[in-house]
Every structure is written in C-alpha cells, then in structure tokens.
Amino acid sequence: MKNKAAKEATEDEVQEILKGFPSGKGATIPLLQKVQAENGYISAEAVREVADFLELPESEVYGIATFYSEFKLIKPGRHHIKICMGTSCYLGGGKELLDHLSRELEILPGRTTEDGEFSLETVACLGCCSKSPVMSVDGRIFGGVSLSSADNILAHLD
C-alpha cells in the first residue's frame, strides 16, 4: 500500500505522542513533526491519515502544514541543497547562485527534480557569513561558492 509508511508513522506512534495533550487538535504539530522525522516529508496520504486520526478536516491539517516552513510537503531529493539568502550571502552572489542552480536543475526553490536526485531550497542564514556565498549540500557546508564550483560540487556527489 502506498500510504503504509505514513500510516505506520501515524497510528503506531500517535498514542505515544498524544499523551499529555488535552485534545486531539493540540497534537497536530507534534504529529506532523513525527511524520516528517520518519518519512522525511509529509505526503498527501499522511495529511489525510493525520486528519482522520485527529478527526480534523483535512484542509485544516494541510493549512497547518503549509503555514510552517519547517514542514515539507514535497518529497526531498536524494541530495538536499540549501542556498543561503542571508544578507551577506545575498550580496556575495547567493541569489545568482540560486538562479543558476534553479536553471541547471530545472526546478524552482522548494521543489525536487523529477528523478528525485536533487532538491533545492533557500535558508535565511547558515551561520558562516564570512564565507559568503554559502551553500549546504546534504549538511556539508561550502563557502565562497562560484557558479562553476557549484556545478563541480554537484557533479562529484555519489
């Protein structure tokens, strides 16, 4: 079943998570966090399962999931690229870097390539402004990234 993973992540763990919450509605966010921790993102099936479990309208759970940027509704790629859009990185060429990768990978920020290899997103600051522009790939930080070095980094990922 397609939604089996989502179901396991909800039904089995939900009871544990629900402890200490006064009503079902208050558990929405912890439950969504748990689903995301398990599956890496929140699928449409998971939204439905969570809504069903908490007896909330599906649209409300979707509303909560889309309100917080922490929640991802699109399956992340095998490699996850974050481009820093903090002031220092932005001025240092972060925007050009983002536009370049967006063109190269043929996806908008926040999306995943069709083959599921790469996902691209922006972050507000990675905490190493002196090395602008900064990019993070699968958690590894690269500083002073030029357009060609970015291509190079992606080309040498396994």
Next chain:
Amino acid sequence: MRLLINEIEVDAPPGTTIKDAAKLARIRIPGLCDYPGIEHYGGCRLCLVEVEGMRGYPSSCTLPISEGMKVKTDTSALRELRKNILELLLSEHPCGCLFCERAGKCDEIREGMRKVPETVGCRYCPKDHRCELQETVALVGLEKIELCRLGSHKEVMRSPFFDRDPNLCILCGRCVRACDERSGGVVSFHFRGFDAGIGTAFEKPLEDVGCRFCGACVDVCPTGALVERANKWAGLPEKIVETTCPFCSCNCKIGLEIKNDKILRTRTTGSKLCVRGRFALEFVHHQRLTRPLIRKDGELVEADWKEALAFVAEKLSGYKGRDVAMLVSGVLTNEALTAAKTLAEQAMDSRAVAEDYSSRYNLDEIVKGPLLVVGDLSETNPATELAVRAAKPVVLSPIKTLLAKNASLWLRERPGDEVLVLTAIAKVAISALADQDRKSLEKVEGYSEFSKSLDLLKKDDISISPSEIGKATRALSRGTVVVSPDSDLEIKKAAGNLALALGGKLCLVGRNCNSRGSSILGLSRGFEDTMHSLQSGRTKAAYIVGCNPARASARMAEILSNLEFLVVQDLFLTESARLADVVLPAASFAEIDGTFTSTDGRMLPLKAAIKARSKSDVQILSDLLSIMKDGTKENKAEAELKADNSQSSPKASQPEMQREAAGESPEPVKTRAQANEFIILSFLPVKLQSAPRDSCQLVVGPRLFEFGSGTRTSRVHDLLYLNKKRKVEINPEDGRDLEIADGEAITLESGEKIINRAVRISRRVPKGVMHVCGRKSEAVSAEVKRDV
C-alpha cells in the same frame, strides 16, 4: 446593560459585542470579517473603536459590552487608522472599480474594454454593485490608494455552482468559518504571508473533499471571490420575491432574485439552505412543457387546452372507483392537493393518494427534549439535520455521519439491524417502567402481541451491546424518536413502538415540501391499496400529478405502460409522461400563489415570482372538474371561461386544515393519540453471520444531490455532474483485504443489481460494509467483483 456609544445611550443584553450594540443604535461601524451568525474573528481590523479606560483600539466585533462602557466609533484617529488599514488591504485587491473616476458609469459608457489599466485592477467583477468593498470604501471615506498593487495573478477555480477567484479574495475568513459552522471544514487558510490563500487540502476539487455545496461560503463572501456561476454577469435583480423552497419538508424560506422574468439566484433570507434550495432552482427554466400533448397514432403531439381537457374529461368519465387511480405528491400546494382530491372524489368516485407522510411536530420544541435520530437526515432534510445536530441527539446509524460525530451517544448498528435495536431499547424501557405506567401502557391496543414479540429478542442477535442499549434508554426517557423519510416502513413501525414505550413522541420527517399538507388531507391513507390494485391490473386508468413513478422504479414504468388510459400532469416530459396518453403541462412553484403546510401546521406562502409558463395545477384540475361535472357540451366552454377568470386559487377548504391553520401555537403532540396502535413487529430478515470474504453488506443511502425520484434535480446540470461522480465508500481495512485502492473502479453485485463505481476509502463506513447512494435506504448483501 447600558453603555454610551458616541454619547448615545444604548441598552443591549450582556454578551453583545460593541459592534452589534452600535447596530441597535443605528451607528454603522465598518468591518469586513464579521458576519451575523458566524463566529466572531476580529481579523480585518476595520471595526476598531476607542473605549474609555482601555489602551489601544480594540476591535468592536469581538469585544463584549460592559456596564457603563463609553465607546467612540468615529474619532479622527480612528478614521485615519481605518483608511490606512483599508489601503493596505486593497494593495492586494484589484481596485479599479473602487477609485476609477468613471466608477458607476462603467455600464453606460463603454467605449473600450477597460477604463483604467488592468495592472491597477480594472477588471470585470461579477459582484459589481453587490460588493462589500465598494460599500466599505465609501463608509471609510477612502478616496485614493497610493500603494502599488502586489500579488501575481492566480487561476480562477471552477467548481459546481460557483467560481472561486483567489485574486479577489481579501482573506477575511468568513467562508472558512461559515463552512466550519456547518461542520464542513472543507476549506481553510493555507500558506502564509503573500502566498496565503483559502482552499482545500492540496487544492483538490471541492467535490472530492466532501463539499455539500450549501453555498454558505458564497453567501458570506464580501467580494467577488466566491460567486454563483449561473447568471454570473446578470447584475442586480429587478425584484426579490420571498417564497418557500419547493424541495424537502424543511420548508426553508427563500428569496428569489428575479430579472427579465427569470430566476437569477436564490437568497437565503435567514434560512440555512442546502444545495437544492440554494442552487437547484434552475429546473424551473429547463425544457418546460408549455402546451398539452395528446397521443395520436402512438406519438405525443401538441394540442390546445380545450381539446386536451375535453379529451381527458371524456376518457376519464369512463372509469369509476377502483378502475381509476389518482396519484399525487407532497410537492404540490395545499390548493392543488385539495383540487386533486375533489376531482377524484366528485368526478371519478375514487380518491387521491400520495406516498407522503409527515408527523406534526415543532422542531424548536422537540430539540429541547431527548432525541433519537434514525436515518441520514443530512441527505434528505439538511436544515432539519442542522437543528437536530445542535441538540446533540442519540444517533442510530451504521455510517459515521456528521450527526453521528456530534451525537451524545452514537449507536453504530450493523446495517439492517435498526428494527432490532429500536425494539431492544423499547424492551428495556418497558421493563424499567413503574407499575402504574406499565398498566396504562397495557391498555394500548396491540400491547400483548408486542410484548410477546419482545421475548423473541436475543441479546446475541443485536449488534449493540446491552450496556449501550441501557444508556440509550436512560437518555431517551420521554424523548422523541425522529425517523428520516427514506427509512423502511418496518423501521418506522418499530420507532412508533419505541416512542410509545418511552412515553415520548414519534416524529416521522416528511420527504416533500408539503408532506404535512398531504398528511392532513389524508392522502397517505389508501396509498398501499391503490398501489396494490395498480399492480394487480385491477386499475385501468390513472391520473398522475406532480410525481414520476416511472423514474422511481422500472416496475412502475411497466405498470403505467399497461394502463388503458394515463394522464400525466407535470412540468416536464418526464419518464412517466412519455408513457401517457395525455400530458398536461403545469406551472412551477415559482409561477403560482399558494400554500404549503409546515410541519407545525403553519401556512407557508408560495408567491408567483415569474410569469406562468403554463396553467397552474389548481386551474387544470378545477377546469377538468367543471367539465366533468357539468358533462353537457354547452356548459364546457362556459365552465372553462369561468375557471380561466377565477385567478385566485381556492383556499384550503378542508375543515381539518383550517383548524390547523387557525391554531397559533401548535398544541403538544399527544403520544397516545398519535401513535395509538402497537404494530406487531415483523422482523426484517437480517443476515447475522459475518460476511464471507469477497462479499459484504451493501448499504444504500439517500443522496443530497438527488431529490426524490430526481425529476427536478436531474434537470440541474451541476447536480447531474455531482451524481455521476458518486462513489462506493469502503472501510480502509476492507480496502486492504480486497486490495482495492482509493479511486479504483469496482463492480458490486447484489441480487439483480449491478453497480459500477469508483471507490472511496473512508472510515465513515464500518468494516464489512459498503455504502453507495441511491434513492431509498436499504441494506442488502453484495459481492465485490474486480474490474479486469
């Protein structure tokens, strides 16, 4: 509570908001998110006021009044604030229509497509002149906007009955709250900041997420973001005619917006309409018959009224008593029903019958006491269901309906088990009675047989546990048993027995707008007899008014086609009319004056809103009566003239009806008098063993989107579309066992019935049960076949 608003003393009950209190004093405070009848929100910040002794500017739509409060609603600081807030709000809304120097003259001077560039927001808006933004801008006194417009163009979404234009949405959230209030929860706020919008989960189409298309969201929308698609560009109506909804027995008050002799839209006028009253009245304009048809050489050909009526009168005079049947229904007015009854009795020596029954009840009264609800009222009588839902009833339903979710106690019986459960509750109720009460119950006719049948009940056969039955019995003492109109006759009988045992009332909810009127006229009596003699071939001729038996069942179609002579009087060339020898076109509810009888016995007015497309039922029936009674040819023309001239329809002439009409407050229903007979139970054959693999129980339930036999609702385009999309609901566990995924097409076989449908996996149905929508509730066993 007294308070001062702008130095004016206002007296309002505690709990009133400042805004509502100001309204009492005729002080207008602007505001776009507040709406009567839905939860207060305080989101738009336009209704800010100054309250002496309070810091800042509280929103008057959320702040309750307190004694001696001093409020100012119109200071220069407030005016400035409101202008700023409104300007910010409009930076995301097209506002050409608000500030264009030619605003208002737009329709007269149309030298070009647009008056100002589209970039600043000149566009055609279906809500022009009906838009609350236009009103608010005038009220706040905003004269120009200096912010540049933000936001990109978003796609307009098309749904059945209405369009959703996110570009015109101001995110006031009224629609979200209105939908929540009906327990829909179909739409919510999504995303954040500039991306924020209102919609369904993953932008799924409304019809896929359980929207019931009541239109509550459209009614409350202050802008053109949500707008009816029918007559979208027709502008303002010429007049609004207040009348009564012609569908179910909720008898909602509606306002018809009329322009160019056409119904543009329906206004709710305070009622909580469902999709039928709100959007489905377009049947009035759909391929109506306007001239009588007579079958000549096997074909139905147009004829004039004189010829048709004379022909009908001549043919009908050959049939008397049981040779002829007069079938009517509760969709007709009291006047038409009376005319039909008179015609049948006086000219045909027969009687008019209708398969239509409604108890007499006052909904406001019965919801104050304990309630047990059987059947899915949300599909048959939505407004009644809303009222009942608020009262937190005990609910008997295998399906997890909205009512079941809101129940104080939900008895989830095995489908088909209803008679058993109702009787089990009755048994416990009787055993708990004090001796004195039991003695009075013993005097009721049929008690001994009934109590004997109670001994046949076995605990193990009943799908509800004894403890729950006990709980229900305790909760229901002297309560009302409410039964939906599609429920099986056996269930209605069992519910009557239970009402007696509980010392409470039985409330059989009527199907049609005038079921109560039909019951008062006694038209439900003799229906079974008439059906029996039709089925046995004893009856040779029939006159059918306002019902369509041929559509409801294939068997009836066969019976009707075998009759010697059949007259059908209806708005359209219905399935029954196609079998007729004479078809007489009638006027619709929107074209006549008349009355329906409400469930509590009031006369509800029906007002002619548009020109009649044909003669009214009353006119046709009384014309026929005078021709048939006078008989002689010389009198015919004269009688016809007379009938033509008498425009006023005959007033309800039945003494019983007059009595009901005269009684201002409906007297409390006397239980013993109302259901004064215990009916011996005949248990429905229910399969009690668990369903074997690959087969399960099929529950057919009524459907909101198809009313009665569907004669009228099938003439509404978007309802047809919604009916095509109906699905079979299956429990996730069954889905897993049968390896059926959501959306997959399956074939269900149940006896002769074969149903091909797509599947919806849903916890609404219990394991082992499949639910489909049909016309009448029934539970049968079925087998699933996979489409290969």
